[in-house]
Amino acid sequence: MAERDDPETIGRRVQQLRHERGMTQKQLAEPAYTPAYISTLESGRVRPSDEALRHLAERLGVAFEELATGRPTHLATALRLRLTDAQRTLATGEAEVAAEQYRALLAEAETHGLDAERAAALLGLGECAMELGDLVTGRRHFERAEECLADAPLPSRVPALRGRAVSHYLAGELRYACYLLESTLDELNRSGLHDPDSLLLLYASAIGPYMDMGAHVRAAQAAEFALALAPQVGDPALVARMHRSVARTLIAEGRVAEADASLAKAAELYRQLQIRTELANCHWMRGYLYAQNGELERAENELRDALAMLSEKRAALYSSQVAVELADVLHRRGRSEEAAELLHRVLGDLSSERGAVHSAAAHRLLGIIAEDARDTEAAEEHYVRALSLLERAGAAGDLADLCRLLGDLLRRTGRVEAALDAYRTGLGHRTAPGTTTLGPAPAQPPL
Template identity: 85%
Template sequence: MAERDDPGVIGRRVQQLRVERGLTQRQLAEPAYTPAYISTLESGRVRPSDDALRHLADRLGVGFEELATGRPAHLATDLRLRLTGAQRTLAAGEAETAAEQYAALLAEARRHELLEVEADALLGLGECGLYTGELTEARDHFERAEQVLAEADAPLPARVPALRGRAVSHYLAGELRYAVYLLESTLDELNRGGLHDPDALLLLYASAIGPYMDMGAHARAAQAAEYALALAPKAADPALVARMHRSVARTLLAEGRIAEADASLAKAAELYRQLQIRTELANCHWMRGYVYAQNGDLERAEAELREARTMLTAQRAALYTSQVAVELADVLHRRGKSDEAAALLHEVLSDLSPERGALHSAAAHRLLGIIAEDAHDTETAEEHYVRALSLLERAGAAGDLADLCRLLGDLLRRTGRVEAALDAYRTGLGHRTAPGTTTLGPAPAQPPL
């Protein structure tokens, strides 16, 4: 049972209910207690025993818990059921409807001071923000969830979903270094403190793979993938395991392990079909398309990416839709459909900004630069490369920076600006020398596998 209210609050509640029901103190007291006891109780000068509260609850026609805490009977259970409903709504891709459900739950949880439900509702609102691309709001919700869990003295593993949410919101906004700092510091605290919760560790390692890859820290990405795979059999949440398989596929691909990456994505897709989580299933199509593109199977890549974009558009997952569109445009360009690719990229850029999808905005400018170069429009190409460079420098995406510096250097060299080209090459070499080491500290402590 939840902690009961203080005697003064209970006394006022008893008096209000008694008056509403037209009972005298004697009628409420009989046959077990005296009117004087009821008077003392209503004035808040005595702490009623459980037996007394049960007697009063029976006479007043309310539940024991409602009388002791002010919360209707089974409220917490009812709110949990509604939370599950909101989670299913979000899993179906209806983020705006889910946000309304979570907001109503949050208000009710706050009114009844149910901290765990309040934290879950805030987490749900944060996830809705990630779906719709409202990254600042998402981050605020995750931060508030952390605060509520801290007030409830929740252990670190219970706070991990909120910490991970904050990290992902920073990552999607292009703040790679800070996202990695949040994930690594939490991993370090868990592992050094002996808090080896499989679900919490798996969630953190899987979430770190994307930022590591974009920063050029491929060794750490591969290590995180290995740890995630080792933890998967111990994890209780099948949706978490499915998400892990999708993230690990990216690292396997970077190592050239195409068949294993495809198999990992197939496992994830099957799990999400079972769970009917449409958005994550769309992300599986997304990653399969990425795998096929890297393997040179452009026709299948285009089909998978179009399917992912259609599903994400239907679910109004705005930011993810834009990200898929950039990769689809790359495939279209490679298939000779450059006009369609350019139109798609300009559409994407209208939905992105340095604070909202910086990495994919940079990728869009990079690809527009390549398309312009192919059309012999070097001035436009240079403009796109420079804008992409600015975005990547802000995000600290070392691997992508090195590649972009090569493209820019080649363009400058072909247009006769040799010194400027050399500067671009030197900048790129600086990022290629030791990927990730300029922005990452020591690796976090290892889990006991």
């Protein structure tokens, strides 16, 4: 975007403002310029210097920026203030209300050619769509935000890149999600662009795809990196609210640069509130590790912590996924009825397009619970539904395990040929524990 409008547009604007104020060309020109220069400028035949525009702005009683670009005075600052309002709304879980705010902001930013504010509004709309489970729309907004920021430094593009990766992950496209996250991490770490917030977002976002692909070592490492990078903020919501209030006061006093600085701090704190969702993933990861170690009480506590953090954010997709892990722990602790009730409650939030791997995990666990209750028909139905979901997502390790469960059930009910087919399918998907078909792990951050 050019810093100012073309000479013809500026000329028409000067002429209109002069007429509105009842000024002659001579009155506007004095004392530094001639009426002939003003006439040439208004006809668009000369490109005015910054010095000339400042003179004209002062004589016309408008801001330099308004005369040069047509934007109302302090428009960008006012939009940034409203962007922090929308961020606050989203951070408190009101995604639909926030989406309305972001749509209005996007329209204004596009009208006035404010690329940075346009990208921020698109990013916000993407986050709202993700919160509401509309992955396709969310991804489209993230892609448009990336396009706006094409010439910006990589850390500025990370939230949009991360949003796109998470949308692919939740749609069941695990390998591509990992590719996007890992390639961005590598670029940040290898190029020396050490930005702790960007790294935290990326590492925390990689945990889920790693877990679902069976790359447990990488998931554990990503969780440790994320927790080590987590910013130490006492009460970000309170501090952000303070910065917003201060910004409003500064704007009223005409101290625009200071207001912008306060708004930048508020925006960063609201972004850290969104990171709370990512930190919940770290508790989720720890819960998984405790469960694998047989420390079921500690696992339940970590998973309940993760679930509480996600419920505060009303992040339905993520909380449903954690609920599946918690149900597994409850089942292993002998509380199968409680586990089944939890699974049936969350299955409505999961599908082949939204959380396919965890939807499959819910059906798998319901199948095991049904088998324990000697309801083989229900167990088989759950296993077959899980198999269909996992085949679509390409979760090889989980597929192999599920085929074994289905094969064992079919064999016990006398269907030997069908059991052999299930076992053969499972062997085709067999992978070593903790491995994946991904390439080398991304570079380690300079902690």
